[in-house]
Amino acid sequence: MEFMLWSDPRDEPPKEMRATLAMLRRLYWLLPVVVIASVVLANVRPDA
Numbered sequence: 001m002e003f004m005l006w007s008d009p010r011d012e013p014p015k016e017m018r019a020t021l022a023m024l025r026r027l028y029w030l031l032p033v034v035v036i037a038s039v040v041l042a043n044v045r046p047d048a
Helices: 015-044
Strands: none
Touching: none
16 A cells, blocks of 8 residues: 655646646537537528
């Protein structure tokens, strides 16, 4: 079993990776909203 001292660095991802993961989380919310909006618009305007 491994013990960590208070002075040991935390096992956190680098700043760039955290920014990329945050962007992907936003994309996971934005993509379904765009798909639903496009389906609604396609049904509202079937002649387009």
